[in-house]
Amino acid sequence: MRKLLFLLALMLVWSAAVQTARAQSAKPFTLVLDAGHGGKDPGALGTAGKEKNINLAVALAVGRLVEQNLKDVKVIYTRKTDVFVELDERAAIANRAKANLFVSIHTNALPKGAQGRGSETYTLGMHRAADNLDVAKRENAAIMLEKDYESRYEGFDPKSAESYIIFEFMQDKNMEQSVKLATLIQQQFRAAGRIDKGVHQAGFLVLRATSMPSCLVELGYITTASEQAYLTSDRGVNELAMSIYQAIKKYKATQQ
Numbered sequence: 001m002r003k004l005l006f007l008l009a010l011m012l013v014w015s016a017a018v019q020t021a022r023a024q025s026a027k028p029f030t031l032v033l034d035a036g037h038g039g040k041d042p043g044a045l046g047t048a049g050k051e052k053n054i055n056l057a058v059a060l061a062v063g064r065l066v067e068q069n070l071k072d073v074k075v076i077y078t079r080k081t082d083v084f085v086e087l088d089e090r091a092a093i094a095n096r097a098k099a100n101l102f103v104s105i106h107t108n109a110l111p112k113g114a115q116g117r118g119s120e121t122y123t124l125g126m127h128r129a130a131d132n133l134d135v136a137k138r139e140n141a142a143i144m145l146e147k148d149y150e151s152r153y154e155g156f157d158p159k160s161a162e163s164y165i166i167f168e169f170m171q172d173k174n175m176e177q178s179v180k181l182a183t184l185i186q187q188q189f190r191a192a193g194r195i196d197k198g199v200h201q202a203g204f205l206v207l208r209a210t211s212m213p214s215c216l217v218e219l220g221y222i223t224t225a226s227e228q229a230y231l232t233s234d235r236g237v238n239e240l241a242m243s244i245y246q247a248i249k250k251y252k253a254t255q256q
């Protein structure tokens, strides 16, 4: 009888241990999708389309693909509608959720007269950022629509090259993983027939404040007519979203 009780107790302890282990392994992989701009901040403007709407359409489409196909991934959106969200709040949403991955989705623009085609992906970094300062300046300029941005971003002036020098001293522990994800995204874009504009580094405020691997995608050029037509079409949105989804799926597979 005592032996039986002992066995029973052992079984109870064992099953409790198994349940705890299951609960731990079931901790979801959390993905934050950040549709750039929104509300009073339209982002880059084309002749017909606005960056904020393209970013949101693609972010929602990526999220749907993940939710339908990767059941163990929890998706959090920094916005699901046309609202203004501050840059540091976007990062804070990801940090509070202890997210595994942060993907910011944007659309590129060039000055009048210049033509550009293709997709590119950025990670945070400044060591080769002189070429990419224009993109960072444009994306960071969103903070100028925020209240008290001078004090909240510690004197950072998104338009001044000097402000970016501070980025050089930042060691990003997530750099390797971020570059891995960015490389996978570009591979998928290339496979889908997009011109591959490569993986780059630049000083994006929204990436600086995140504490997990992160990257910022520039889907294409809203200021080039053929690109704008693609970016605002269902086909374009679906193909771009599928590429980002496939890359996230492959990235996640490397984390297990």
Ligand SMILES: [Zn+2]
Pocket: 036, 037, 043, 044, 051, 106, 107, 139
């Ligand atoms: Zn943008």
